[in-house]
Amino acid sequence: MPLPTPETWSHGAHLLDSGLTRFALWAPDAFAVSVELGDGQSLPMLSQDDGWFVINTPCPPGTPYRYLIDGELLVPDPASRAQQGDVHGPSLVVDPNTYPWQFPDWQGRPWHEAVIHELHVGVLGGFAAVEKHLGRLADLGVTAIELMPIAQFPGDRNWGYDGVLPYAPQSSYGTPEQLKHLIDCAHGHGLMVILDVVYNHFGPDGNYLGRYAKGFFRHDQTTPWGDAIDFRRPQVRDFFIDNALMWLLEYRFDGLRFDAVHAIEDPGFLKQMAARIRQQVDSPRHVWLNLENELNQAHLLEEGFDAQWNDDGHNALHVLLTGETEAYYSDFAEQPTAKLARCLSEGFIYQGERNRHGEPRGEPSAHLPPNAFVLFLQNHDQIGNRAFGERLTRLCSPEALRAATTLLLLSPMTPLLFMGDESGAEEPFLFFTSHHGELAEAVREGRRAEFKHFAVFADAEQRERIPDPNAETTFSASRPSVAADDAPWPTLYRTLLSLRHQHLTEHLSGSRSLGAEVLASGALYARWQLNDGSVLRIDLNLSDSPVSTRLPHPRHRLFDSRLAPADSPVDSQPPFSALVSLTPAGDDA
Numbered sequence: 288m289p290l291p292t293p294e295t296w297s298h299g300a301h302l303l304d305s306g307l308t309r310f311a312l313w314a315p316d317a318f319a320v321s322v323e324l325g326d327g328q329s330l331p332m333l334s335q336d337d338g339w340f341v342i343n344t345p346c347p348p349g350t351p352y353r354y355l356i357d358g359e360l361l362v363p364d365p366a367s368r369a370q371q372g373d374v375h376g377p378s379l380v381v382d383p384n385t386y387p388w389q390f391p392d393w394q395g396r397p398w399h400e401a402v403i404h405e406l407h408v409g410v411l412g413g414f415a416a417v418e419k420h421l422g423r424l425a426d427l428g429v430t431a432i433e434l435m436p437i438a439q440f441p442g443d444r445n446w447g448y449d450g451v452l453p454y455a456p457q458s459s460y461g462t463p464e465q466l467k468h469l470i471d472c473a474h475g476h477g478l479m480v481i482l483d484v485v486y487n488h489f490g491p492d493g494n495y496l497g498r499y500a501k502g503f504f505r506h507d508q509t510t511p512w513g514d515a516i517d518f519r520r521p522q523v524r525d526f527f528i529d530n531a532l533m534w535l536l537e538y539r540f541d542g543l544r545f546d547a548v549h550a551i552e553d554p555g556f557l558k559q560m561a562a563r564i565r566q567q568v569d570s571p572r573h574v575w576l577n578l579e580n581e582l583n584q585a586h587l588l589e590e591g592f593d594a595q596w597n598d599d600g601h602n603a604l605h606v607l608l609t610g611e612t613e614a615y616y617s618d619f620a621e622q623p624t625a626k627l628a629r630c631l632s633e634g635f636i637y638q639g640e641r642n643r644h645g646e647p648r649g650e651p652s653a654h655l656p657p658n659a660f661v662l663f664l665q666n667h668d669q670i671g672n673r674a675f676g677e678r679l680t681r682l683c684s685p686e687a688l689r690a691a692t693t694l695l696l697l698s699p700m701t702p703l704l705f706m707g708d709e710s711g712a713e714e715p716f717l718f719f720t721s722h723h724g725e726l727a728e729a730v731r732e733g734r735r736a737e738f739k740h741f742a743v744f745a746d747a748e749q750r751e752r753i754p755d756p757n758a759e760t761t762f763s764a765s766r767p768s769v770a771a772d773d774a775p776w777p778t779l780y781r782t783l784l785s786l787r788h789q790h791l792t793e794h795l796s797g798s799r800s801l802g803a804e805v806l807a808s809g810a811l812y813a814r815w816q817l818n819d820g821s822v823l824r825i826d827l828n829l830s831d832s833p834v835s836t837r838l839p840h841p842r843h844r845l846f847d848s849r850l851a852p853a854d855s856p857v858d859s860q861p862p863f864s865a866l867v868s869l870t871p872a873g874d875d876a
Contacts, residue, residue: 298526299366300380308346313338313522314499317356325351351377362495367455369463374441374451374493383537386467393474395541395573398593399658399796405433406706410766414461414469421476428784431479441492442721444762449490453530470539479541482534486527487550488512510550518553528560542575549581561591583635583649588659594701597660599636603627607829608683613741618642624811628803631813634660657699664695665705674738674753676715686863687829693848693865694827696783699798699815707767711776717754719762727757794819810834820872828860836860839868
């Protein structure tokens with residue numbers, strides 16, 4: 288059978304209509320490559336133009352295989368669809384079309400309905416175990432779950448950002464079929480499923496690309512994880528774009544969250560990837576593309592991407608809730624109330640202003656809709672990057688947290704909660720890995736060194752108290768408790784999300800900010816006009832003193848965050864409270 292032209296090749300092992308399997312490896316620095324099958328066969332691959340090695344051969348699904356580079360190095364397929372164990376072991380040939388979808392007509396949900404619940408699959412026990420939480424989350428009012436990265440990483444415990452085989456679901460979480468069953472089951476509950484993907488670096492253990500495909504990396508540019516990935520090369524671009532399409536088309540994920548795209552040096556890659564995705568996903572289907580981007584590049588949210596995680600909003604709220612101002616919170620230490628007001632009215636806080644390093648950051652964002660910004664009180668980073676992984680339940684008063692949660696769930700911005708938030712969990716979420724040997728020691732010491740600039744950890748003995756990322760107890764301690772449905776925190780979340788879906792959701796598309804005003808330190812109000820002309824107003828007071836203000840008429844009151852409101856004030860805002868009002872169009876009272 289003749290080999291295809293290079294532009295039709297894709298990375299990895301693919302079953303062909305002829306019954307053969309095509310193995311394709313981009314290895315421009317190799318002289319010879321063979322595919323080594325589990326039955327002992329060694330099949331030389333044919334060298335092609337531009338560094339490709341390709342062979343078409345009979346090979347059924349489930350066959351283990353590895354590539355032998357120059358007769359001396361056995362490596363897994365960098366585009367492996369599944370691993371027989373760890374990242375160093377054999378890859379497996381996978382048939383992507385065998386899973387019997389139970390909800391094949393699922394088209395997703397529009398973005399304005401998004402209420403996102405971020406979770407870690409491993410902490411919850413694997414793909415099958417996550418399914419047990421779907422009904423509870425749907426009943427709560429969540430409309431999407433977001434999985435932290437699941438690409439195959441070394442060991443069996445990891446946040447997922449050390450992945451080295453981006454096409455292969457982590458084997459300790461379950462099989463590709465179990466992952467599809469989880470997604471299928473979520474769709475049955477009306478839940479979208481988003482996947483966090485890491486296209487800015489590979490993990491430190493199990494990535495062999497530098498041996499036979501040095502062109503995958505730029506040696507003239509570095510990232511916090513090493514040499515930058517070279518997105519100028521079409522083979523590299525296709526490797527990641529095809530990966531995104533695999534998750535969306537084969538696994539039927541409903542969206543992707545792209546990790547730390549500020550570390551992707553090629554500005555054209557993101558736009559090309561978004562365009563390819565939009566071209567290949569049928570138009571009736573809703574697919575969400577979200578960014579994490581410290582550069583606050585607002586223009587990307589008009590060029591194929593739906594929204595960005597708004598760290599600015601979180602950081603301002605965190606300063607107001609906890610009083611913490613060290614490290615990156617120092618950028619929000621001055622006038623945090625005014626900064627939060629800017630977030631609520633314009634999206635980003637930093638829109639070109641200089642940060643603590645003296646560097647300009649961000650682009651103007653006031654023209655974007657409120658739901659282009661994903662707001663959160665906590666996420667995996669903001670909890671897990673703390674030395675002891677403390678949640679807000681341990682850092683601020685319950686009354687203040689109730690008020691901030693009210694703002695989160697009833698503002699027109701897209702709300703994201705982290706697993707455990709809805710239960711008021713007090714268990715930490717710690718940074719964990721399962722590295723071994725010298726790498727484990729380097730990670731342990733590197734983790735502790737991260738905190739030496741914090742006053743409380745200036746002493747080396749104090750840093751020794753920071754949990755060892757490689758200890759299994761660090762992982763097990765990060766499992767959040769699940770509160771009873773009628774407990775206070777689930778009741779609050781259910782009440783707020785019911786109000787959101789009943790009164791706000793259908794009117795959020797096309798909503799716009801009417802501005803925000805600071806009333807006092809810790810106190811402000813923000814207003815938005817919804818698409819039916821009604822006006823949503825949220826009055827927030829995170830201080831311990833009442834604040835004089837003129838509130839909307841009590842008949843327009845939608846929610847009061849106080850546990851036992853004794854009155855309906857109209858001329859002052861109680862301490863540690865959020866008051867939400869919805870005034871119909873034409874009613875100025």
